[in-house]
Amino acid sequence: MNADYDLFFTEAIGSQTAPYAYQVRLAVDSWPSVINAPTGMGKTAAIVISWLYKRTGNDSATPRRLVYCLPMRVLVEQTAREARRWIENLKTSGLMPPASAPEVHVLMGGDTDREWDVGPEKDAILVGTQDQLLSRALNRGYGMSRFRWPVHFGLLNNDCLWVFDEVQLMGSGLATSAQMHAFRNRLGTALPTHSIWMSATLNKDWLCTVDFDPSRELADEISLSAEDRKSAALLRRLEAKKPLLKAPCTSGEPGVLARFVLGKHKPASRTLVVMNTVKKAVELYEHISRQNPSADLVLLHSRYRPKDRACMLDRLLTAPSGNGTICISTQVVEAGVDVSAATLITELAPWSSLVQRFGRCNREGLDEGASIFWVGFDLSKKGSAAPYEIKELENSLALLSGLSDAAPKNLPPSDEPFQYKHLLRRKDLLDLFDTTPDLAGADIDISRFIRENEDHDVQVFWRDLPKAGPDVGEPGPSRDELCSVPVGDIRNIKSLEAWKWDLLDRKWNKVNHFVPGFVLMLRREIGGYSKEKGWTGESKDLPAPLSMTGSVEEANEDDPKATGIWKPLIGHNDEVVQELTAILSQLPLAVPAWKEALLCAARWHDCGKSHPVFQKAMVGEPPEADPNIFWAKSERKGVLYGRRGFRHELASALALLQLGYPDLAVYLVAAHHGKVRLSIRSLPSESKPPDSKARFARGIWDGDLLPEAELGGGVNMPKTSLELSCAELGDGPHGPSWLSRMLSLRDDPALGPFRLGFLEAVFRASDWRASGGATK
Secondary structure: OHHHHHHHHHHHHOOOOOOOHHHHHHHHOOOOOEEEOOOOOOHHHHHHHHHHHHHHOOOOOOOOEEEEEEOOHHHHHHHHHHHHHHHHHHHHHOOOOHHHOOEEEEEEOOEEOOOHHHOOOOOEEEEEEHHHHHHHHOOOOOOOOHHHHHHHHHHHOOOEEEEEEOHHHOOHHHHHHHHHHHHHHHHOOOOOOEEEEEEOOOOHHHHOOOOOOHHHHOOOEEEOOOOHHHOHHHHHHHOOOOEEEEEEEEOOOHHHHHHHHHHHOOOOOEEEEEOOOHHHHHHHHHHHHOOOOOOEEEEEOOOOOHHHHHHHHHHHHOOOOOOOEEEEEOHHHOOOOOOOEOEEEEEOOOHHHHHHHHOOEOOOOOOOOOEEEEEEOOOOOOOOOOOOOHHHHHHHHHHHOOOOEOOHHHOOOOOOOOOOOOOOOHHHHHHHHOOOOOOOOOOOOOHHHOOOOOOOEEEEEEEOOOOOOOOOOOOOOOHHHOEEEEHHHHHOOOOOOEEEEEOOOOEEEEEOOOOOOOEEEEEHHHOOEEOOOEEOOOOOOOOOOOOOOOOOOOOOOOOHHHEOOOEEHHHHHHHHHHHHHHHHOOOOOOOHHHHHHHHHHHHHOOHHHHOHHHHHHOOOOOOOOOOOOOEEEEOOOOOOOOOOOOOHHHHHHHHHHHOOOOHHHHHHHHOOOOOOOOOOOOOOOOOOOOOOOOOEEOOEEOOOEEOOEEEEOOEEEOOEEOOOHHHOOOOEOOEOOHHHHHHHHHHOOOOHHHHHHHHHHHHHHHHHHHOOOOOO
8 A cells, every 4th residue: 555655646746756654654543633743844735646646546534635734824825726736636647537636725814715615525625724714614714705704614514534734833723623632522513524634843742722632632742763764855954054143243233234134135035034023024024125225035924815825926936136135024924835945044033934945945955054143132122022922032032042054953842732712612602503693783702712823814905995994895805815814903093094894784885993803995096005014003105006806795685595586486406305305415423313304405495485575576577477486586686575684594494483393494494594593583683573562583574474385306385474472581482482493402412512503514515516506
């Protein structure tokens, strides 16, 4: 089997370089929990190619989704690019059938694939930042429609191999990853899910949290063995010469430091300077720019629009010209970026970060003239250590004092403890399962569980707007428009005009309260962005206008898939059942009752569309003018409901409940648009019935009548009068309240939030596909 993998690996890589022994162990043994290997030893290739090998060989113990979680955006782009290249190489070689080759999807701020979730039975590689992936796993996905949150929650907590790379940069996200692993083990998943943490500086004690006990939760650890160290190529990397000296200036002297950088740069080589904050990096870049260096000067950090950031990264990775390249960067190059510099100049940082930065110098061990300089600063000055803690930097100073060469074999292991200020608990997770906003329209803020930093990000985009602001038809942002900005920077801008899409009012509303994860529209004339420097916050820096390719944002009343072509209710139901059956044939769900509930939901999910309010909204000329045909879709454009806030899926679910069907089927029907789930609550803006004492919610009024209707498959719905007593607390005519029933599903030990979320995701995918979603 090893020989098979050797061939598979070399074909994927595209060279005759044989895999290291630890890479082979990863491919032929069961999945470990920890991979501990120095920088530059091919951990990314080891994981991705091993997963491809096992999935190609139909290894049932390997989940069908590889979720590759990285702390920074710049790492995501490179990892996704390499994964796609390896897959194409394997397809070309004939070792991977094209029909079964997985798609690679990117999830990061400004770049979130919107169709990966329609194929829950398909193999897929998801590469994303911890902000995007962890927020989705917590049911509060940043930068996406709230109505799609539950689908990503279900898919990312089931049938996944989670890989957390460069964990020393994750902050509180690392604790969250450990807690979620523990919760999945305790609450159960529909299909197996496993986690792997890897780094060059991983201390397993970092994973010890309240609910995660490494002695119980962790499987094997893979690290370099004696056999690995026999490899000449690996030994050359381990022993690569990297003389280490202290710079004769501090980072608090940007002008002096700029001259030092220019003095140490060598022609036809790459010089990499790593600063601890964007502000310091930009300041140093400006000082060097004033010297008009002959070298190509590049600034790289996380606060660029995607195309500008890609341009900067390409300039860094391009082989240096005769005058060489000088790159001023932040932690974005600290890990995962396969770049090697002849000269590395780094600001003092925690030891785990320094080890990663040292790994960007003389990476192959072939540069005899390589050198590293570390730059100190006054630790007694308030705020000087940001974004780190003074104790971390003092520990680094102690280790640096006895080190003259930063070759990997010389570097001591990290013994720094991780201090978690915020820890996700079981109650937090259960509360997050309900996606209904509170009475003030606010959601639970999960930012404290994602990152440790003081400033969390919002996404902003700029538009040329009339004086009155954006109108209802102003499209949402495309990925190329979005830029990550610290929420603190936005709060500090005086007289800022910012707009956020309001799903209830169905318009862009001006906001003055900013929460991490918001997507905000700004006037272009307010400035704040430079193509060369990224986000600056300076009014003089006007962002270039970009073509708008986004679509109009979804609102609470919208049914995006209810337009396009005329389709009768029976026909649509048949198609959903067909799509669901195809998905279930590929998923080994062990509980027959789950399949029964899913198929029941597929047949009944749109019975509420027989409601007169919905049928009147099917405007236009149907192909058949038969009053006995109920239409599920039409050629209509826009929302034309006679009652504001109308939701047909609540009508469907109430009918199913009153007819005595299982609560699981009722939940799946109610939740199939992500707008009605654990609770039933009327909205301030919806239409009210004439009788002020009548109950109402989501456009459904007590006493509404659903006519008798054929649903296909030999199933008929009798005439049903809807009533909303279940929305009240306590038992009613039909038994326990809606909330009580739904919480019982969530908290059932045989089901639980993760399994329930997965079934919800599977069902919604079948409905999307039947309504014209992607099926490849």
